[in-house]
Amino acid sequence: MKAAIINVTGYFGIELARLLHRHTEVELTQVTGRSAVGQKLGEAFPHLADIDLEIEAEVTNSVDVVFSALPQIASAEALIPFVEKGVRAIDVSADFRLKDASEYEKWYGVPHAKPQLLEESVYGLPELNRGEIRSAALVANPGCYPTGAILALAPAIHEGLIHEDIIIDAKTGVSGAGRGLSLSAHFSEVNENVSAYAVDGHRHLPEITQELRRVGTGFEPRITFLPHLIPMTRGILNSCYATLKDGAIAPGPSGIEEIRALYKSFYKDEPFAQVVDSSPMTKHTLGNNKCIIFPNVDLRTNRLIVISCLDNLVKGAAGQAIQNMNIMFGLRETEGLEQLALYP
């Protein structure tokens, strides 16, 4: 199998290249990147020196699958011709995630380039949508925050355990903001600092709402989602809070065990969703495709607290894209994704 990456020159793109290089069934045959056309991949990114490819302006080869790591809007434009030609495509950006074109326009500020594709595209969260992904022509790879937040909350919603008021307090490393320069990613501003951003609404909120709504029949989540920037490069930790319905679980510590058993059962066949019994840390996922999920109950207030963590560039982006590719093409789902987290 042959694969191409559009816009390899950002952090999502180079992470796709890094992971595909170790995939035994797929060969990366072409990469593009406007800012570095004509350079060898290893000149622009020394850690990729073992990949012998030149960065080109356009994907011109015949490939089985194309990944776009372009920013939104540009990504849709670049991928539509491939989809129309019948090349299966995975969009790492946000262009095909929202099913509702008016929501897209509201959050991204422009009308969608091809609204009819929104119906065909599949939201590529394998733990919830594996069946649809298998046959998808176009997979919309989830955002980094939504991946962890949805996996943290889906079991509780699916089992009808919680009320619809949900708070998601997220903490992220800086690499999610990409390689583009900005004062908010300037070392001296980020280091030894923490702050909330997007305080009036983050674009990942409608994705989370859309997918959680699908999990529970008639469930209309009212979500407050607040992301925080912390001084590290990779990693996202979501702390999710919701009130348990009366009687949903046994009172006291046995209720906690009940919830954990339920979560473990929900994800029991999942290679990359791991439910644990103690507070997890992002470092346990560095460079690796796992999402670690820790359900707990604040017994004083009968509140469910679910903490999830992942590497925003792997399970939150490039790794999940490859997981989706594996599913789409009937490959072993974990192929290319088996390296353990780098710790410490």
Add this chain to the structure above:
Amino acid sequence: MKAAIINVTGYFGIELARLLHRHTEVELTQVTGRSAVGQKLGEAFPHLADIDLEIEAEVTNSVDVVFSALPQIASAEALIPFVEKGVRAIDVSADFRLKDASEYEKWYGVPHAKPQLLEESVYGLPELNRGEIRSAALVANPGCYPTGAILALAPAIHEGLIHEDIIIDAKTGVSGAGRGLSLSAHFSEVNENVSAYAVDGHRHLPEITQELRRVGTGFEPRITFLPHLIPMTRGILNSCYATLKDGAIAPGPSGIEEIRALYKSFYKDEPFAQVVDSSPMTKHTLGNNKCIIFPNVDLRTNRLIVISCLDNLVKGAAGQAIQNMNIMFGLRETEGLEQLALYP
């Protein structure tokens, strides 16, 4: 005026020394620290080389005020004799914060050494309790988390704007854990990492509850408080979530302005509680005694979000202790605390 510090050798103690050194009305005349008896302060802590004092075993001089930076339990033991002798005392640890001795025993695991002192001691949060602090013989300096959390929520509770369900998601630098060694403060474990801790209840929760209960008549807060450790040395950011009562404020953006005006009015005479109109960062408080407070409303869910930040070793510990001292002794409240934050 003369002051002594008991247990100068931890991070709270050296921060007290650093700040007192620049205080024009008070002279630091004695410091103790069992692990370093006989050393000059500047030998043990080169940044304090300008303070010409030897670390001793006990406070033997006559002083006007004594600060204890010992851990809980030891702190009560050390301070009680001073209080009994009539020396005014400020406890930077947790021993005199909780008014209810049974709560103390529940959270700290031992009966309180002198429960009758719990009634006399004053919870030293000047913005709420300035009057009592003035005449206090013993001030219990608030915890680092409670300082920011209480200041973030007090105005909303005082005005009756919010329901009793409250979530406080806190992010802290590592220095709050002190100078004692532990794997959870080991550089290679903390760096490039974030995790929640004390997931079954943190000792600062009862303080927060106790003080917020006093702010609103009949207000019985049901608080979930979850602290997170992030890879930085100083700084705490609290993100506080609560549901607004129907009609409490005007709908839409004008409600946000209303809330901010209310907060600004509440703290209008406060030198160290600063209400702002945009998302604050801990770096704006580094080394400085301010608590910056940003009230906002999630208009989609009618939820109040208040973010507060401070330097956990200054307004969250030593700086607030000196503010309390200034109040107790009728000094200018900002004396010794006027240096601007170190930025970047």
Add this chain to the structure above:
Amino acid sequence: MKAAIINVTGYFGIELARLLHRHTEVELTQVTGRSAVGQKLGEAFPHLADIDLEIEAEVTNSVDVVFSALPQIASAEALIPFVEKGVRAIDVSADFRLKDASEYEKWYGVPHAKPQLLEESVYGLPELNRGEIRSAALVANPGCYPTGAILALAPAIHEGLIHEDIIIDAKTGVSGAGRGLSLSAHFSEVNENVSAYAVDGHRHLPEITQELRRVGTGFEPRITFLPHLIPMTRGILNSCYATLKDGAIAPGPSGIEEIRALYKSFYKDEPFAQVVDSSPMTKHTLGNNKCIIFPNVDLRTNRLIVISCLDNLVKGAAGQAIQNMNIMFGLRETEGLEQLALYP
């Protein structure tokens, strides 16, 4: 006394403002900054909210001293009119440091705007040039690296102890690169990383050579200077290596003591050059105007190793500029510079 800062909007500029705010003899009366004209200082830089000034386009007030925190070339242009009008000036940039206009052109790529001023200007390193600074109309504030490197080596050269081959291996935090955006200051690129830069020659080399040449009669230093970028915000540590002349000091450990005594004697009246007996750390200087100097001898190879450290924004820039101002105007030299380092 009245002072103005030209280009307050970079890291040097805001640090000058922070320090001047606490100076009891000098009032900061005007600040400029093209990118933020019309904003209050506290809007652009919340940590400076206590300074009630608006950022303006030009210095129009009458002032006693003007600081320029502009980049080189622009700085000369801005300062020349003030110098010509007789306003005493301190240039935090590099425009008046090199005495030789051809060296300036070689390293900075343009002819000097006013070469005759190079003769009048004084290299503002108080420990070596205090006398000249007193009467200077124009002080060229030294670079951050040269300050530490020159102070580390001057005593040994002055006493004729070392040969002329010198290696200076420097490690710096990122703030020295300023507030301007670049990939080399992008958080995700700098964090968890170290690299050498300017490997073919750094502009601070000719300054170091020029000043060390003045210290020793006939001493012609042959310096290799290699700076490294490390993942922290503030701080520079220079490790300086030179071979001791045969018989320059006693053999063995007593030679080390001899060297330290000599260094202590050399700096005995200096408030900000502190000679120590154990390996120093940049954290001992955070926010403070000291340069800490640790002379040592590698007894196996008879090599002198001097390690010096300082805060690049304080003793390496703004603090030293204020020290120079104090000297120029006959104020107490330590005024406004007495705050202890922020530790940890």
Add this chain to the structure above:
Amino acid sequence: MKAAIINVTGYFGIELARLLHRHTEVELTQVTGRSAVGQKLGEAFPHLADIDLEIEAEVTNSVDVVFSALPQIASAEALIPFVEKGVRAIDVSADFRLKDASEYEKWYGVPHAKPQLLEESVYGLPELNRGEIRSAALVANPGCYPTGAILALAPAIHEGLIHEDIIIDAKTGVSGAGRGLSLSAHFSEVNENVSAYAVDGHRHLPEITQELRRVGTGFEPRITFLPHLIPMTRGILNSCYATLKDGAIAPGPSGIEEIRALYKSFYKDEPFAQVVDSSPMTKHTLGNNKCIIFPNVDLRTNRLIVISCLDNLVKGAAGQAIQNMNIMFGLRETEGLEQLALYP
């Protein structure tokens, strides 16, 4: 093939486990660790949850190769019985690196447990000693600093280009200090800080000297080696300085090209020693087994500067140990070591 790790519970041990898990020819069958006997590997180290092994007290299984990740002294004790039984062994600690037992005693403070093994053991730096490693019964895996320092200097010494005076200024992340607690690895002390340590001599110096002496006939290096601790977890960068012999290379830039060509030729068949043309960064080696080497010349002083970098836990420890195992057992040398660096 079967392998065991003695003392899996430190950073070297878990890194060996991480890498062996992906090795296709070798199965990790037993791990020991006194502090965690009876725990599953994944309980003690969640990132290793995919390895289904229990931590035991002793290696009792029959294995083909045993790795010791114990500290020195304990490591020799643990490995000697295996070597005597004929099990091939790789010591990640320092016990068999120095050929001279009196040097060992001088630097490690105790007589060597079995001096005759010092003659048999092979210093496991494949780029220099591959032939001997092939048939070694006992491989002494090099220290993290020596690996990078020796690889940086060997070509220049081998070709007779430099004088014997050498300065190695090293910068390291904190993980090299291991998982044991100490104030010098305490987050609040290390973060935002840099300092030199072991200023009177580091134990890695005699290793470097011993191996560089072997590279050049009659070459008696006089090395000053000064390590610095910087605020990051993984990575070492060595900056090595030596004076070029007159006429050793062409003057000017062509001499630089000559040196680089020579270095590239020296390492042309090496999978893990990569010579580059621009200043490298440790981040290009994160989690990967490469040592990147950048030779340069300071044309002003005719000084050779060679910068090398590597991941101290991979090429500087566990990765090199696996490379040695591959060589010892005739496996493909890069097996298990092919993952690209994690960047950013």
